[in-house]
Amino acid sequence: MNAEDSSSVTASPDDPSSVTASPDDSPTVTVSPDQVVVRAAPGQTIMSALSTAGFGYRVGCRRGGCGVCKMDVLSGRVEYRTPIAATVLDDTEIAAGTCLSCRAVPIGDVVVRLRNHRLRRLHHLFGP
Amino acid sequence: MAVMRLGYVHARVTDLDASRSHYAQTLGMRVVHEGDGRLYLKSWDEWDHHSVVLEEGGVGLVKLGYKVESPADLDVFERRAERFGCTTKRMSRGDNLAVGDGVRIVLPSEHVVELYHEIEFAGTETGALNPAPFPRHLVGVGVPRIDHALITAEEPALLERFFAECLDFRPAERLITDHSTEELIGSWMFCGNSPHDIAFIKGPNSKLHHFAYQLEDWNAIRHAGDLFAMDDVSVDIGPTRHGITRGQTIYFFDPSGNRNEVFSGGYTTFPDFPTITWTADQLATGIFYIGREVNERFTSVLT
Numbered sequence: 211m212n213a214e215d216s217s218s219v220t221a222s223p224d225d226p227s228s229v230t231a232s233p234d235d236s237p238t239v240t241v242s243p244d245q246v247v248v249r250a251a252p253g254q255t256i257m258s259a260l261s262t263a264g265f266g267y268r269v270g271c272r273r274g275g276c277g278v279c280k281m282d283v284l285s286g287r288v289e290y291r292t293p294i295a296a297t298v299l300d301d302t303e304i305a306a307g308t309c310l311s312c313r314a315v316p317i318g319d320v321v322v323r324l325r326n327h328r329l330r331r332l333h334h335l336f337g338p
Numbered sequence: 339m340a341v342m343r344l345g346y347v348h349a350r351v352t353d354l355d356a357s358r359s360h361y362a363q364t365l366g367m368r369v370v371h372e373g374d375g376r377l378y379l380k381s382w383d384e385w386d387h388h389s390v391v392l393e394e395g396g397v398g399l400v401k402l403g404y405k406v407e408s409p410a411d412l413d414v415f416e417r418r419a420e421r422f423g424c425t426t427k428r429m430s431r432g433d434n435l436a437v438g439d440g441v442r443i444v445l446p447s448e449h450v451v452e453l454y455h456e457i458e459f460a461g462t463e464t465g466a467l468n469p470a471p472f473p474r475h476l477v478g479v480g481v482p483r484i485d486h487a488l489i490t491a492e493e494p495a496l497l498e499r500f501f502a503e504c505l506d507f508r509p510a511e512r513l514i515t516d517h518s519t520e521e522l523i524g525s526w527m528f529c530g531n532s533p534h535d536i537a538f539i540k541g542p543n544s545k546l547h548h549f550a551y552q553l554e555d556w557n558a559i560r561h562a563g564d565l566f567a568m569d570d571v572s573v574d575i576g577p578t579r580h581g582i583t584r585g586q587t588i589y590f591f592d593p594s595g596n597r598n599e600v601f602s603g604g605y606t607t608f609p610d611f612p613t614i615t616w617t618a619d620q621l622a623t624g625i626f627y628i629g630r631e632v633n634e635r636f637t638s639v640l641t
Binding site: 268269270271272273274275276278292293294295296297298 | 635638
């Protein structure tokens with residue numbers, strides 16, 4: 211993660227709102243049901259976009275090996291720019307809308323839902 | 339007659355190029371051979387041909403290789419493993435690059451262990467004649483050698499009995515539920531003089547928790563941590579200390595999500611080492627002595 215990867219927070223669990231105007235047309239990641247919306251820089255994963263915006267959730271290896279960070283994609287599409295082990299995420303799961311958030315890169319706007327846990331704001335140093 | 343040490347770890351990785359960068363550039367192992375979708379790597383203070391094999395496709399453990407003291411040991415350990423009820427198979431010279439004849443054993447935990455005696459000698463990078471204390475061309479962490487592996491097993495007690503009865507390993511430390519039931523949750527076993535050459539905790543069969551490199555000391559652990567930050571390595575926890583083994587540690591993940599460890603310190607064991615017991619109520623202190631808190635990843639992230 212570096213400065214080029216930074217995404218901008220446009221809403222928070224404390225202050226849900228729609229996406230504000232952004233200088234770029236990078237994809238938005240909306241996390242349901244909190245309606246947190248962050249922008250993902252080109253090539254940035256869902257996990258990285260949420261992390262750089264100051265949000266945390268239950269993650270594992272962060273490298274596609276464990277499946278702990280799986281999410282449901284409610285709308286939109288994602289792609290993988292690194293190979294994913296079929297033992298971690300198989301075609302049936304992908305077809306059913308499961309994504310591996312540490313490796314999934316949004317193609318256009320996506321809406322995702324966490325499983326069995328909620329998004330947490332890790333700090334209040336920046337963002338709305 | 340004895341098993342001497344963990345000789346090689348053969349793991350699966352999703353991306354060989356990313357793995358090369360991690361194991362060769364960040365950790366500083368040397369690629370000694372590549373081909374057929376595999377990388378063979380060696381650390382600078384190891385003298386055998388290789389100690390890590392990375393195979394492209396998937397994640398997790400393919401097998402662990404343990405080197406035995408003499409060729410005759412293979413017959414004895416093979417007979418014992420068969421009597422124990424394990425599936426065994428003879429492997430021939432050439433089945434593994436640079437490795438001689440051996441015995442392949444499927445453990446009660448469904449992991450595969452290979453016992454072998456012969457492997458091509460490559461020599462350490464400082465040599466055996468008036469050597470310098472370390473090679474001055476080291477890259478990244480410059481790991482000297484692999485040390486141990488931790489795997490998960492549905493029945494830790496059965497696996498402990500296998501390693502004790504068949505391979506003459508001894509438990510340095512045992513983690514039990516409590517003194518009333520004494521159910522085994524984990525065991526750290528040695529065949530040499532370190533706190534552990536193999537360890538296992540309760541969990542699904544056939545999974546890898548981590549494999550570890552031994553570094554010189556606590557400063558080397560901190561230095562490794564600095565390099566992990568520079569190279570954007572996903573760190574699990576550390577630097578910290580284990581209560582169990584007393585070792586100093588950082589857990590981190592390779593680019594495929596396999597957990598690695600850099601480990602230093604720990605005590606010296608001998609055949610008469612009195613086994614240490616930890617009870618589950620002190621689990622957090624045993625695993626991470628300073629923070630006394632086991633993060634959720636420790637038991638949930640396996641490959």
